[in-house]
Amino acid sequence: MKKLLSLLLLCTVVVTTLILKEQKKEQIVLKFAYGSNSPVVKDAMAKMGKLLEEKTNGEVVVEYYPDSQLGGERELIELVQSGAIDFTKVAGAALESFSKVYSIFGLPYLFDNETHFHKVMQSEDIMRPIYTSTEEVGFRGLTYYDSGQRSFYMKNKQIKSPEDLKGMKIRVMQSETAIRMIQLMGGSPTPMPNGETYTALQQGIIDGAESNEFAITEARHGEVARYYSYDEHTRVPDIVIFGNKVLEKLNDSQIEALYEAAYESTEFQKEKWGESVAQAREQSIKDFGMIYSDVTSKDAFKKLVQPLHEEFKINESISEIYNSIVNMK
Structure with missing residues (x-):
């Protein structure tokens, strides 16, 4: 009887093991x-x-x-x-x-x-x-x-108008469009991976960057930057x-x-x-003393980047999508 029970138990273990192995094998x-x-x-x-x-x-x-x-x-x-x-x-x-x-x-x-x-x-x-x-x-x-929206945040000054960007080295994503945007606004674009932005701000290699509010909290850029200005240039x-x-x-x-x-x-x-x-913004004010402000006029920034819009309008590979987006307004 004991031998029979042992045999049954062994069979159960073997079958269970095979089933589990098969399940594991089939799982992607x-x-x-x-x-x-x-x-x-x-x-x-x-x-x-x-x-x-x-x-x-x-x-x-x-x-x-x-x-x-x-x-x-x-x-x-x-x-x-x-x-x-x-x-x-x-x-x-x-x-x-x-x-x-x-x-x-x-x-x-x-x-x-x-x-x-x-x-x-x-x-x-x-x-x-x-x-x-x-x-x-x-x-x-x-x-x-x-x-979200992307705006400028700076180490030592608020951005109220495009004039405030003149001569400022701004970290941008490694994107030709982002580089061109900063150039048209009067700044000096500095493309680099996001992981290098903190140190670049800390060492004065750049004067500021552009991103959403989570760059201040999650990447802790609020430790090395103080002023966030809502020009809301891109989404x-x-x-x-x-x-x-x-x-x-x-x-x-x-x-x-x-x-x-x-x-x-x-x-x-x-x-x-x-x-x-909203929580990130509140946290950045509490933890870093971040100062948020609106720009004087978004239209002043919009006017400067119109050449980019004109380029997209006539670009054969992009113009159709550009027009579809604009017409959806």
Whole structure:
């Protein structure tokens, strides 16, 4: 009797082990790496992975590599291209060197307001050709997250008018459009990875930078900069991209689940964004004594960058998208 029970127990263990091994073998693990981000964007990316796992009954899981563990935005894009990782999230301007059409998001004063921005980003007619424009180089866009407005923040002075930018060295993203924008406004653009901005401000290599309020808190630039001026020159979306090889790993239902999870994570992030920005601003005032102010006139800045708009209007590869966005106002 004891031998029979032992045999039954052994069989149960063997069968259970085989089932677990088979389940583990069938589970698809996708790698998602990203750089420094606001808490609400991190939450949205985590939400996407959780939803994908739920929608595929655990068949597909997402493994995260946060806070630039695997490199900066440029390196992460290249890792997606090679298939070393499956997803990353980068600023739309970082994709400009991979597809010129992404330069549209670096165009200053393209969007009238937040409502106009979301209307454009949710338009399939506008976004589908943008997301698929990088297919030939190994990846495509999946969804977007709101990254708010970008304004100037400085180490030693407020920016009230374009005259205040003259001679000022301003850190910008590694984007031709961003460089041209600062030049037209009268400043001296200094492109560099975001991870180098803190030290550059601290050492006086640059006088200021431009980003949203989370640069002050999450990147702790409030320790080395004091004045934040709302000229709100751009609204550059964060873009989640994934490698072409991901589609080879997933079946049709799993691909559908991926797109659903991505869309729902964007809706989640949109709902939380405004409150999160307000909290970051309050925290920066409390922790760093950050001084926020409005510029005297946004129109003065808008006027200076009109040559960029004229260039986009006549650019054959971008003019159609530019006109669609403007007409959606």
